[in-house]
Amino acid sequence: MKGFILLVLGIGILHCASAATHSLRYVYTATSGIPDFPEFVTVGLVNAEPISYYDSVIRRETPRQDWMAKTEGSDYWERQTQISIADEQTFKAGIDNIKLRFNQTGGVHIIQKMYGCEWDEDTGVTEGFKQYGYDGEDFVAFDLKTKTWIAPTPQAVISKHKLDRNIANNEQKKHYLTQTCIEWLKKYVDYGKSTLQRTVPPLVSLLQKTPSSPVTCHATGFYPSGVMVFWQKDGQDQHEDVENGETLHNDDGTFQKSVHLTVTPEEWKNNKYQCVVQVTGINEDFIKVLTETNRALIIGVAVALLAVVAVVVGVVIWKKKNKNKKGFLPTSTSDTDSDNSGKVVQKT
Template sequence: MERKLMLFFLIQTASAASFDIQFLVSYGIQSLPEYTDVLFVDDIIMFYYDSISEIGEPRQDWVRTIIKEDPQYWEPQMELSKQCHLSMKATAESFKLPANQTKVHVIQQILGCEVDDDTKEITAFNHYAYNGEDFISFDFNTKTWIAHHPRAKTIKEQWDILYESNKERRNFALIIFPLWLQIYLRYGNSTLHRKDLPSVSLLQRTPSSSINCHATGFYPEKAIIFWRKDGEEIHENVEHGEILPNLDGSFQMSIKLNASNIPLKEWGRYDCVFQLSGVQNDLITRLDKDVIRTNWKEGEENLSVTSIAIIATMAVLTVLIIPIIGFFAYKKKKAAEPLNTQ
């Protein structure tokens, strides 16, 4: 199993065991703090800091335990965030493109290391993105930078000659980060290794609607769900849903299959598969009419259509009758008026 320590872009894909940190610097976006950093362990937020409050917030009970048992841990963490803010601000200035190209500047950084549990091999990485584009990354073997954007070539030349800074950057990722990871895994073991399988149900609103394979109560959120036919994953007539959080901290997700053109006798060839990261066995739910849950009652669809037809008919009659009633009322009123003999 691999352990990761990461500083990542806003859109993240992490492994089953990871330590993630996010740094974000933004300019010209009033709704966001200028600087934000968030530490993750296995996609779980453990620490949050931004440049408005300048006060870090532990987000897990086991992080509060670390602070309680080791008060000296917290101060360096706060100081690191403040220093990173200044560093990222200076980096943002050096990255800026000509002012007439954009007024909004956002820097996102991925910084981290990956530790293999078996071999103890450590792989470090440090990437920057600028305004949503891959910009520059650090090569930990050569202790030099790799430009991924034409504008980054000048930055590479400036940063390559910062030998001491690059050496410290390498040591921090290969020595300090793995030590942090060991501490976090020790204190947060029960949470970080938690694996909760979901309950999976087949849901259908009406006999003509799609069949929804719904999984809820799983943890962590690193999971996939898909429909397959004869053991092969299918994509046609399939609609994927998003992973959503539950109030208890677990997650839910669903995937729909339009089975309207699938003969009932062939339903047995289809099944819904749920896979949770770190769990070997899949949860497989066979497509079976008898296990589908629905609130629909026999005749409900026809009744609904009939009701709509009746309402439409009544509306048309109303439109026609009101003018007729008005016409006869007018004639009756005219008949009651005295004749004008002049």
């Protein structure tokens, strides 16, 4: 998938996602050519909520949730810090290495890695993933079933072969992703259950800048991030002339999402349009009906309400390609990457 998004530490989830599905993932990002931005950043996330943070400026792993600070002691944070310091050096070298493969010199470049796991509390089904990317493109990804690496670009083939040859390391990776990661995920969910398992209903508004602009259905303040926002016309789901926005993270830990409908005044007048919002874990639909009588009000408040649609700018990553791709991070594609070291050093 091409292009970057500014990571609002929340990721869109299909409406069918279960409220009992939990995830633990770590995102590593190394950059070059970006002034006044840390060259290396790591973020730990549980259910899309940040739990830990490290960057090359502060050089300390720090908690991002009160319940993490209270449950894990200094030994834990020192261990995580040392892992991040080691990865920082590897990732910085990795940028130079991969730039050579792509025949690049200057400019802005970004390497990322993401790994982690998911656990369905109801069914017991688990899943693990580890992926790398470069400049917004997939680079290499670990296949749990075959314990081999997938290289979608010619420049990644060298890394794939080196990673594939390290059979013992790939065995360890699978063990971490399918067992160790799941054990820690369950601990974290238990630590933060009062926060992670809460539900908060959305505030839904209809917005329109001008009479000829698309009508925006904006849902905000909801939790968890699993949400479905869609338009209906005369009781039927409307798919044409609809543009879906990303699920984004608010400053207070809740989420927001917008869906835009292009509709003519005649269609608006002669048909019943409504926006429906469904949040995972809340057994209630939140509906806003679009009518001719409320059109003036919608236009009048649009500018004021849109002004508060602010997101927390975090780490640069690219969107998921599909449900199975879990997000994606560019890898430290250095041939000296810890993936080739014969030793699996993962955050817990």
